[in-house]
Amino acid sequence: MNIKKSGEIFERSQKSIPGGVNSPVRAFKSVDRQYPIFIETAKGSRLYDVDGNEYTDCIGSWGPMLLGHNNERVLEAVKKSLDEGTSFGLPTEKEVELAELIKECYPSIDKVRLTTSGTEAAMAAVRLARAYTQKNKIIKFEGCYHGHSDSLMVKAGSGLLTFGHQDSNGITEGVMKDTITLPFGNSEKLIEILDSEEEAACIILEPVPANMGLIIPEEGFLKLLREKCTEKNIVLIFDEVISGFRVSLGGAQELFNITPDLTVLGKIIGGGFPVGAFGGKKEIMDMVAPVGNVYHAGTLSGNPVSVSAGLETINILKENREIYNTLEKRTKELVLRIEELIEKYNIKATVNHIGSLYTIFFSDKKVENLEDAMATDDKAYNTYFSSMLEDGIIVPPSKYEAHFISWAHNNEDFEKLIAGVEKSFIAINQNSGR
Numbered sequence: 001m002n003i004k005k006s007g008e009i010f011e012r013s014q015k016s017i018p019g020g021v022n023s024p025v026r027a028f029k030s031v032d033r034q035y036p037i038f039i040e041t042a043k044g045s046r047l048y049d050v051d052g053n054e055y056t057d058c059i060g061s062w063g064p065m066l067l068g069h070n071n072e073r074v075l076e077a078v079k080k081s082l083d084e085g086t087s088f089g090l091p092t093e094k095e096v097e098l099a100e101l102i103k104e105c106y107p108s109i110d111k112v113r114l115t116t117s118g119t120e121a122a123m124a125a126v127r128l129a130r131a132y133t134q135k136n137k138i139i140k141f142e143g144c145y146h147g148h149s150d151s152l153m154v155k156a157g158s159g160l161l162t163f164g165h166q167d168s169n170g171i172t173e174g175v176m177k178d179t180i181t182l183p184f185g186n187s188e189k190l191i192e193i194l195d196s197e198e199e200a201a202c203i204i205l206e207p208v209p210a211n212m213g214l215i216i217p218e219e220g221f222l223k224l225l226r227e228k229c230t231e232k233n234i235v236l237i238f239d240e241v242i243s244g245f246r247v248s249l250g251g252a253q254e255l256f257n258i259t260p261d262l263t264v265l266g267k268i269i270g271g272g273f274p275v276g277a278f279g280g281k282k283e284i285m286d287m288v289a290p291v292g293n294v295y296h297a298g299t300l301s302g303n304p305v306s307v308s309a310g311l312e313t314i315n316i317l318k319e320n321r322e323i324y325n326t327l328e329k330r331t332k333e334l335v336l337r338i339e340e341l342i343e344k345y346n347i348k349a350t351v352n353h354i355g356s357l358y359t360i361f362f363s364d365k366k367v368e369n370l371e372d373a374m375a376t377d378d379k380a381y382n383t384y385f386s387s388m389l390e391d392g393i394i395v396p397p398s399k400y401e402a403h404f405i406s407w408a409h410n411n412e413d414f415e416k417l418i419a420g421v422e423k424s425f426i427a428i429n430q431n432s433g434r
């Protein structure tokens with residue numbers, strides 16, 4: 001595959017942008033590539049790069065594109081919104097509509113605030129939890145990512161792990177001290193900490209972690225979190241930036257029937273435009289300014305174009321709820337076929353899967369937490385990535401991410417994916433001298 005022009009743009013890019021990219025995983029560095037591909041256009045399940053190559057896309061912009069790229073209805077709504085004006089700095093009725101729609105799909109949410117990113121929403125939710133409980137510490141889980149605000153950057157999953165770090169530099173000791181991290185899914189450690197810790201304002205987690213590769217939670221663990229948070233007056237925050245509107249219309253909280261106190265959303269609710277949201281119980285949310293004294297604001301919060309794209313996307317999903325069952329079925333079939341190939345080629349790999357998400361972990365041990373994910377084989381993943389790329393398939397350029405299947409993926413894509421995986425497994429065996 002010729003990707004020469006991408007290489008040239010990357011040369012240029014590095015001179016003006018740190019590392020040549022605006023978000024680190026995009027650099028393809030961790031999968032041992034010299035430069036990423038630069039994308040020109042996208043449609044449905046496909047991406048097209050500057051060298052004219054076509055790819056089946058398994059990233060889906062890291063989650064937002066559940067319906068595929070440039071869905072006709074979403075595109076129409078966006079075009080209409082553009083004609084009406086792009087940003088007013090004053091409220092619009094559409095924002096109210098989106099808030100009402102989110103509330104309808106998430107009964108745990110009485111009130112919701114829109115933001116410009118998931119990072120901002122998670123940061124605001126934590127601040128709110130601190131104000132509400134008048135306690136300072138936060139509990140999070142190793143490998144769960146909640147954006148890049150200081151207190152949430154401790155042991156924060158994919159973006160950092162991809163480059164071999166667990167924490168970011170530039171965070172004060174005080175902030176580190178106020179962030180307690182625990183291994184995901186470990187009930188004993190959770191109980192131990194909660195029995196001795198009186199200062200915890202919130203527990204924040206991705207109920208379906210997807211930033212250390214995809215991890216499937218135990219229902220019992222989520223239930224325990226709910227019970228303990230109620231018992232100890234701790235705010236339970238579900239970060240559903242990925243799982244929201246993805247694993248089901250009502251997110252992981254609907255799927256596992258657990259009611260968090262606050263929910264963080266993003267990605268799909270902006271239909272491909274910058275967005276985030278945090279919402280939850282009325283008595284907590286009414287502490288946000290101008291009702292209360294917890295400050296949150298944003299020049300582009302509730303931006304009309306993002307809101308129009310989000311509204312149309314959610315309306316499509318709501319009108320066609322069968323999308324979720326069909327996507328689950330298609331992805332499960334794909335995963336079963338990958339598992340058959342794992343057996344056929346005797347590859348040390350396992351697959352975690354839920355809804356339209358999956359991760360292939362190159363390890364024969366089931367991956368249940370960050371420690372397991374870190375122990376998987378980097379070299380095998382890199383071979384898999386490069387072989388897929390060569391075959392015109394974009395899979396995550398990091399072993400710590402999930403594959404995102406969309407409504408636009410068709411049989412041709414699935415057949416291409418399976419053929420690509422088979423070829424990559426042959427390459428992995430060749431590399432290891434088998």
Ligand SMILES: Cc1ncc(COP(=O)(O)O)c(C=O)c1O
Pocket residue numbers: 062116117118119120122145146147148206211239240241242266267275276
């Ligand atoms: C679970 C989760 N929370 C928060 C974020 C941060 O969202 P954003 O990138 O919109 O700031 C992400 C981003 O990938 C995420 O996966």
